[in-house]
Amino acid sequence: MESVIELHRLTKKYDEYTAVNQLDLTIYRGEVFGLLGPNGAGKTTTILMMLGLTERTDGEVKVLGLDPNHHAITIKSKVGYMPDDIGFYDDRTALDNLVYTAKLNGIKEKQARQQAEQLLARVGLSEAAQKKVSAFSRGMRQRLGLADVLIKQPEIIILDEPTLGIDPEGVRELLELISQLSKEEGITVLLSSHHLHQVQQVCDRVGLFVKGELVACGNIEQLSNTLNQDNHITVELEVHGDSNTLSAALEALDQVVSVQLSSQPAKANSSTTAFSVRCTEDITSTIAKLATEHAELIKIHRLSYGLDDIYHRYFEGGETHETAAKAK
Ligand SMILES: Nc1ncnc2c1ncn2[C@@H]1O[C@H](COP(=O)(O)OP(=O)(O)OP(=O)(O)O)[C@@H](O)[C@H]1O
Numbered sequence: 001m002e003s004v005i006e007l008h009r010l011t012k013k014y015d016e017y018t019a020v021n022q023l024d025l026t027i028y029r030g031e032v033f034g035l036l037g038p039n040g041a042g043k044t045t046t047i048l049m050m051l052g053l054t055e056r057t058d059g060e061v062k063v064l065g066l067d068p069n070h071h072a073i074t075i076k077s078k079v080g081y082m083p084d085d086i087g088f089y090d091d092r093t094a095l096d097n098l099v100y101t102a103k104l105n106g107i108k109e110k111q112a113r114q115q116a117e118q119l120l121a122r123v124g125l126s127e128a129a130q131k132k133v134s135a136f137s138r139g140m141r142q143r144l145g146l147a148d149v150l151i152k153q154p155e156i157i158i159l160d161e162p163t164l165g166i167d168p169e170g171v172r173e174l175l176e177l178i179s180q181l182s183k184e185e186g187i188t189v190l191l192s193s194h195h196l197h198q199v200q201q202v203c204d205r206v207g208l209f210v211k212g213e214l215v216a217c218g219n220i221e222q223l224s225n226t227l228n229q230d231n232h233i234t235v236e237l238e239v240h241g242d243s244n245t246l247s248a249a250l251e252a253l254d255q256v257v258s259v260q261l262s263s264q265p266a267k268a269n270s271s272t273t274a275f276s277v278r279c280t281e282d283i284t285s286t287i288a289k290l291a292t293e294h295a296e297l298i299k300i301h302r303l304s305y306g307l308d309d310i311y312h313r314y315f316e317g318g319e320t321h322e323t324a325a326k327a328k
Contacts, residue, residue, distance in 0.1 A: 037209030080149025139170030241295035
């Protein structure tokens, strides 16, 4: 996999305050990567250092193989950046704004118009092309912002809180668009957000930021494993019938750590039993087979941790490398 952004021990201090602390991160071509973290976690500062818009205190940054401190202009031509407060000429139309950006990027008038019209169609704003941006809703502005970063045909787009202040339907549409762009055009997308559900919907991998540190990084499954430190898997099942022999059979399996009766039959005359089985590896199918041999299987599923659990643990617990290390 080709890396397009590489950060090594990247650090930013504002006087005594450390906004970003020794960040190591690699982002690969074509992926949608989410920087997830609460306000003040250091996401924007990290983005600004990638773009050469703020100087780092220490560490290394490579964007498309270049150091932003020395090649900010080349990087700017290849990386589209949409800040959380995009500025447009509000008294000009959407089309004019895009044509203006295109020309700034060296595209000739005729081609600029053509590209602007195509992009407006792409982001679903064709009908609003001749409307002044002052009349745009927040969602429309964000879609126009996306068109604006795409006009220079970037290799990477960086979106800072792109869904801020948009209604749920607008969020869904914008995320779908971002996902399509990445898949169809092979654009690498880096987006920052503090909305875990949105990040979960659209990102291939996620980096969790807390107080300037990357406390965990990976796809949702890897993050779940990080959370589940002993790497045990829990399988829950419900059966009708003889629960005692099934329980004994489950306990006899090598991979089973514990078998718990998680609920008693709901009614006195009911013979439904719910089990929670902790295992060292995923043996859901073996458990299902045993359950059907010894009783009547009603339902079975493997428990998995979602971003919700991860978010609560890291963000609300305020866990950092130090506390994580102590916990190990
Ligand atoms: N120019 C600055 N001078 C001093 N401190 C700053 C400056 N810019 C950012 N900070 C501080 O650095 C920390 C990280 O800020 P940053 O904007 O990177 O966080 P963020 O994760 O992007 O949060 P948000 O979601 O609120 O944008 C914050 O505590 C912020 O107050």
